[in-house]
Amino acid sequence: MTILVTGGAGFIGSNFVLDWLAQSDEPVVNLDKLTYAGNRENLADLEGDPRHRFVQGDIGDTALVQRLLAQHRPRAVLNFAAESHVDRSIHGPEDFIQTNVVGTFRLLQAVRAYWSELPDSDKTAFRFLHVSTDEVYGSLGPTDPAFTEAHRYEPNSPYSASKAASDHLVRAWHHTYGLPTLTTNCSNNYGPYHFPEKLIPLTIVNALAGQPLPVYGDGQQVRDWLYVRDHCAAIRRVLQAGQPGHTYNIGGLSERTNLDVVRQICALLDELAPAPQRRVAHARTGQSITNYAELITFVADRPGHDRRYAMDIRKIQRELGWQPAETFDSGLRKTVQWYLDHPQWVQRVQSGAYREWIARHYG
Numbered sequence: 001m002t003i004l005v006t007g008g009a010g011f012i013g014s015n016f017v018l019d020w021l022a023q024s025d026e027p028v029v030n031l032d033k034l035t036y037a038g039n040r041e042n043l044a045d046l047e048g049d050p051r052h053r054f055v056q057g058d059i060g061d062t063a064l065v066q067r068l069l070a071q072h073r074p075r076a077v078l079n080f081a082a083e084s085h086v087d088r089s090i091h092g093p094e095d096f097i098q099t100n101v102v103g104t105f106r107l108l109q110a111v112r113a114y115w116s117e118l119p120d121s122d123k124t125a126f127r128f129l130h131v132s133t134d135e136v137y138g139s140l141g142p143t144d145p146a147f148t149e150a151h152r153y154e155p156n157s158p159y160s161a162s163k164a165a166s167d168h169l170v171r172a173w174h175h176t177y178g179l180p181t182l183t184t185n186c187s188n189n190y191g192p193y194h195f196p197e198k199l200i201p202l203t204i205v206n207a208l209a210g211q212p213l214p215v216y217g218d219g220q221q222v223r224d225w226l227y228v229r230d231h232c233a234a235i236r237r238v239l240q241a242g243q244p245g246h247t248y249n250i251g252g253l254s255e256r257t258n259l260d261v262v263r264q265i266c267a268l269l270d271e272l273a274p275a276p277q278r279r280v281a282h283a284r285t286g287q288s289i290t291n292y293a294e295l296i297t298f299v300a301d302r303p304g305h306d307r308r309y310a311m312d313i314r315k316i317q318r319e320l321g322w323q324p325a326e327t328f329d330s331g332l333r334k335t336v337q338w339y340l341d342h343p344q345w346v347q348r349v350q351s352g353a354y355r356e357w358i359a360r361h362y363g
């Protein structure tokens with residue numbers, strides 16, 4: 001038995017592969033294009049492990065995917081591969097359409113061809129699990145009930161529109177061709193190996209460097225945060241017991257405004273890595289700081305910024321018995337500590353391409 005994971009060198013994918021192999025001996029074939037967001041260093045602990053086979057390549061490369069399927073005969077394909085950053089999708093949507101829409105389409109076609117030739121019992125047991133987002137549902141008002149699986153798709157950004165399109169393709173491949181698909185729609189993740197272009201890791205690494213902590217608009221936008229390893233556990237559970245053709249919402253029951261998140265990170269850093277002891281100075285003014293919150297800087301809002309996301313997770317709780325193990329407080333503390341313990345990882349991902357993005361986006 002083997003599983004094929006795509007995008008397994010990214011943030012969630014690498015956490016998933018590490019967790020999977022910590023809990024099972026079932027081998028993983030890991031297909032990842034290694035875009036700016038993919039990082040083999042995330043998988044360094046698996047170096048030389050015969051259960052992990054890494055292949056650099058594109059989910060849209062049909063010949064490669066066909067070859068991997070024929071060679072490894074996986075019992076499941078888990079699709080994490082995507083362009084995932086909303087701000088980048090606003091600057092340049094093309095890659096999002098290419099990977100998230102065309103790539104998912106080609107992957108589905110290759111998997112369908114492989115699956116349709118399997119013996120009956122393997123065919124029934126096979127699963128295509130598609131990892132998606134809460135952002136496909138659009139934006140909630142302050143008192144609206146959380147998104148259920150039955151909520152209308154109302155994507156607002158090029159990123160969420162491309163993920164919505166991929167979800168629709170997955171749905172259609174189940175209804176039309178009978179491919180045993182599962183779709184998970186998850187809220188914002190955070191945790192180890194999170195690329196520091198996203199809010200939580202960006203805030204941590206900027207604070208430690210005395211850089212401004214950019215808060216878009218009024219900072220009152222709300223996200224529902226989930227510790228990444230809880231997401232990985234949910235995906236394992238859906239793979240094991242989810243019903244083909246179904247979608248499952250996954251969330252952390254931890255709604256926070258962005259400003260509260262940034263303030264909480266600052267407070268954790270004040271406790272775990274006090275600025276005066278580290279002699280942190282404001283990179284723009286050269287003045288020493290005493291508290292990291294002094295670095296909070298309100299900047300222009302994101303165009304089309306979704307105001308609030310919140311997930312109703314009663315279906316996965318009721319049907320599959322999953323729920324988050326971490327609270328936001330415990331997960332955030334672990335995350336901040338992980339970044340403090342891995343300065344070299346941070347330094348290496350802040351490559352020329354990273355610095356170019358920060359300069360372009362934040363000026």
Ligand code: NAD
Pocket residue numbers: 006007008009010011012013031032033034035036037038039057058059060079080081082083084085099103131132133134163185186187188189190195
């Ligand atoms: P990420 O950007 O950190 O990683 C994406 C990975 O996919 C990278 O390793 C990249 O190299 C790889 N990739 C990109 N294009 C590829 C292609 N064409 N072929 C093969 N590999 C390719 O993203 P992430 O945060 O780990 O997200 C993983 C999945 O989870 C995505 O589908 C995303 O939409 C979804 N998701 C993310 C979040 C979140 O908060 N990060 C929340 C819900 C759902």
Ligand code: TYD
Pocket residue numbers: 085086087188197198199200202214215216219221222223258302
């Ligand atoms: P992000 O981590 O990019 O995830 P998403 O857009 O998928 O929710 O952003 C989380 C929230 O934080 C979102 O409302 C945008 C906001 N944000 C900032 O205020 N400043 C920043 O520098 C970034 C990257 C995000």
